[in-house]
Amino acid sequence: MRRQVSVGRTVAWVLLAILLIVTLFPFYWMLRTAFSDNTQLPGHPSSLLPVESTLGAFKRVLGLATIEEAQAQGGSGAAVNFWLYLRNSLIVATVTTVCQVFFSAMAAYAFARLRWPGRDKVFALFLAALMVPPIFTTLPNFVLIKNLGLLNSFAGIILPGAFMTPFAIFFLRQFFLGINRELEEAAMIDGAGHRLIFFRLVIPMSAAPIATLGILTYINSWNDYFWPLLVGQQENVRVLTVALGVFRSQTPQGGPDWAGLMAATLIAALPMIILFLAFAKRITNSIGFSGIK
Amino acid sequence: MTTTNAPPDTDRSHGKQAAPPGKRRSLGDLKVAIIFLAPATLGFVVFYIWPTLRGAYLSFTEYSLLSAPKFNGLANYERMLQDSFFWNALAVTVEYVVINIGVQTVLAVGIAMVMYRLTKSITVRAVILAPYLVANVVVALVWYWMLDFQVGIVNQALGWIGIDPVAFFGDSHWAIPTVAGINVWRHMGYTALLVFAGLQTIPSYVYEAAEVDGSTEWKTFWRITLPLLRPVLVMVLVVTMIGSFQIFDTVAVTTQGGPINATRVIYYYIYERAFTRFDFGYASAMALVLFVILAVVSLIQLKLLRARESDLG
Numbered sequence: 224m225r226r227q228v229s230v231g232r233t234v235a236w237v238l239l240a241i242l243l244i245v246t247l248f249p250f251y252w253m254l255r256t257a258f259s260d261n262t263q264l265p266g267h268p269s270s271l272l273p274v275e276s277t278l279g280a281f282k283r284v285l286g287l288a289t290i291e292e293a294q295a296q297g298g299s300g301a302a303v304n305f306w307l308y309l310r311n312s313l314i315v316a317t318v319t320t321v322c323q324v325f326f327s328a329m330a331a332y333a334f335a336r337l338r339w340p341g342r343d344k345v346f347a348l349f350l351a352a353l354m355v356p357p358i359f360t361t362l363p364n365f366v367l368i369k370n371l372g373l374l375n376s377f378a379g380i381i382l383p384g385a386f387m388t389p390f391a392i393f394f395l396r397q398f399f400l401g402i403n404r405e406l407e408e409a410a411m412i413d414g415a416g417h418r419l420i421f422f423r424l425v426i427p428m429s430a431a432p433i434a435t436l437g438i439l440t441y442i443n444s445w446n447d448y449f450w451p452l453l454v455g456q457q458e459n460v461r462v463l464t465v466a467l468g469v470f471r472s473q474t475p476q477g478g479p480d481w482a483g484l485m486a487a488t489l490i491a492a493l494p495m496i497i498l499f500l501a502f503a504k505r506i507t508n509s510i511g512f513s514g515i516k
Numbered sequence: 517m518t519t520t521n522a523p524p525d526t527d528r529s530h531g532k533q534a535a536p537p538g539k540r541r542s543l544g545d546l547k548v549a550i551i552f553l554a555p556a557t558l559g560f561v562v563f564y565i566w567p568t569l570r571g572a573y574l575s576f577t578e579y580s581l582l583s584a585p586k587f588n589g590l591a592n593y594e595r596m597l598q599d600s601f602f603w604n605a606l607a608v609t610v611e612y613v614v615i616n617i618g619v620q621t622v623l624a625v626g627i628a629m630v631m632y633r634l635t636k637s638i639t640v641r642a643v644i645l646a647p648y649l650v651a652n653v654v655v656a657l658v659w660y661w662m663l664d665f666q667v668g669i670v671n672q673a674l675g676w677i678g679i680d681p682v683a684f685f686g687d688s689h690w691a692i693p694t695v696a697g698i699n700v701w702r703h704m705g706y707t708a709l710l711v712f713a714g715l716q717t718i719p720s721y722v723y724e725a726a727e728v729d730g731s732t733e734w735k736t737f738w739r740i741t742l743p744l745l746r747p748v749l750v751m752v753l754v755v756t757m758i759g760s761f762q763i764f765d766t767v768a769v770t771t772q773g774g775p776i777n778a779t780r781v782i783y784y785y786i787y788e789r790a791f792t793r794f795d796f797g798y799a800s801a802m803a804l805v806l807f808v809i810l811a812v813v814s815l816i817q818l819k820l821l822r823a824r825e826s827d828l829g
Contacts, residue, residue: 235630249658268667330556337545352564356810359803363567386559417548446651448765464653481661488654499649503642510709
């Protein structure tokens with residue numbers, strides 16, 4: 224009996240180890256390729272270490288190499304400037320996250336802590352919007368943004384997500400509901416209005432869930448591809464994900480600039496990887512909530 | 517869902533505090549609520565409600581984005597019935613969803629079980645979640661490179677064990693399973709964590725009782741764990757199925773619908789119709805059909821969920 228259990232456990236540990244390797248290997252391969260010399264890559268396709276390790280790919284992608292250098296290394300020679308796209312992604316993700324979380328928190332407060340006729344019906348309506356698949360609203364939203372003359376502007380990319388998402392309101396409402404009434408009533412007796420209670424009591428007490436939501440929103444916004452692809456094609460507002468798609472289609476079909484491509488993906492993924500390393504525990508623990516409740 | 521979570525009693529006492537008795541009481545905190553809700557409602561009406569209504573209207577029009585939409589009744593829907601590309605897109609999407617959900621769910625339950633029995637380590641959980649936090653586009657590009665026909669590491673590895681290289685993206689039989697597999701890699705950790713959270717809600721005395729009765733591990737899993745996990749699994753299925761019907765990024769970055777329509781999924785087809793052919797009315801009609809399909813799927817699944825819950829008592 225005992226031996227059988229330990230055999231089972233050994234097998235399970237082996238499976239877990241395989242899983243972790245399968246999960247992490249592509250990240251490693253991205254790293255290994257990004258530091259390789261592109262012209263030498265095809266000769267050593269399975270080398271575990273970078274082939275002729277060089278920073279050439281990063282220079283190419285960040286616009287630090289001349290056109291001739293880039294072409295000699297197998298790049299397309301087309302101007303790419305990932306610094307610009309990095310800046311654009313930072314602007315879009317930051318503004319979207321700050322506005323969306325703040326306005327959603329205000330709405331969640333109205334749904335959780337205020338009492339007014341029709342409240343639950345209005346909340347149900349907000350939740351019902353979760354059912355509508357994004358593509359269905361995306362088409363008319365594109366027409367709207369186009370008619371407003373906001374194509375290829377940060378406003379056009381940011382506006383649809385800036386005010387709220389049903390999920391954000393739902394998420395925060397759950398936490399606001401749990402706040403102790405007595406604290407709030409004590410503050411009211413002291414003459415505090417709702418504005419003060421919201422800023423001084425509810426927001427500080429919900430700092431943890433607000434931070435979690437903020438991180439998740441930031442990651443989603445950073446990773447978004449479809450909407451910025453539609454409304455932010457021009458260079459000056461192009462975000463990293465869209466730039467990656469463009470970069471991929473620019474690389475010569477004969478011998479793609481794999482090293483450059485992987486350097487570019489690494490640059491695009493790095494901020495999220497850092498964010499994740501910093502908040503792994505918080506993000507991981509929030510998964511149970513977002514799925515089950 | 518949990519629309520009526522607030523206990524009514526505390527609610528009322530709070531209302532008393534907030535508003536003086538008399539006529540204003542019935543309106544409660546309406547004035548304050550309007551201020552707090554104003555920005556969110558603006559966004560909700562402009563970017564959710566209005567586009568939903570407008571999308572429904574556009575689906576009955578011919579619209580090229582250049583001139584005003586022209587009402588054309590059911591023409592778009594009639595056209596859809598005849599459009600072999602549409603049916604192909606639907607079939608390809610269903611194939612994708614079935615492979616993706618099937619493989620992902622089985623793997624996720626397996627991973628969750630292994631984690632549950634072996635380790636509660638936050639590091640392990642974080643590592644398996646990592647792919648989920650990287651953009652679809654990044655994931656697609658990394659795998660596009662690793663699955664390259666000539667120099668990709670996967671085909672190299674297949675070569676070592678004597679298997680001929682596979683044109684993962686170029687072979688119409690392999691393209692959809694490949695795209696599905698990539699997204700399984702991205703999502704399985706996330707799904708496993710959802711199942712893992714469900715496993716933790718099963719009380720340990722259930723297992724203890726099973727052990728006393730001499731149930732084997734295998735039997736315990738099939739007869740106890742899985743049935744008790746069913747509400748969680750249905751919820752997971754609803755979430756992942758709605759998500760996977762909307763596969764776009766991976767296809768847009770890797771195959772762009774090819775080879776020969778093999779990966780032209782419904783989302784991608786709608787995108788092409790709307791933004792490369794400017795066939796906006798027709799695209800809206802297809803989006804509405806997708807909407808209906810998703811609504812039906814999630815209603816069926818939610819119904820199953822309810823049935824299960826009442827069974828469990």
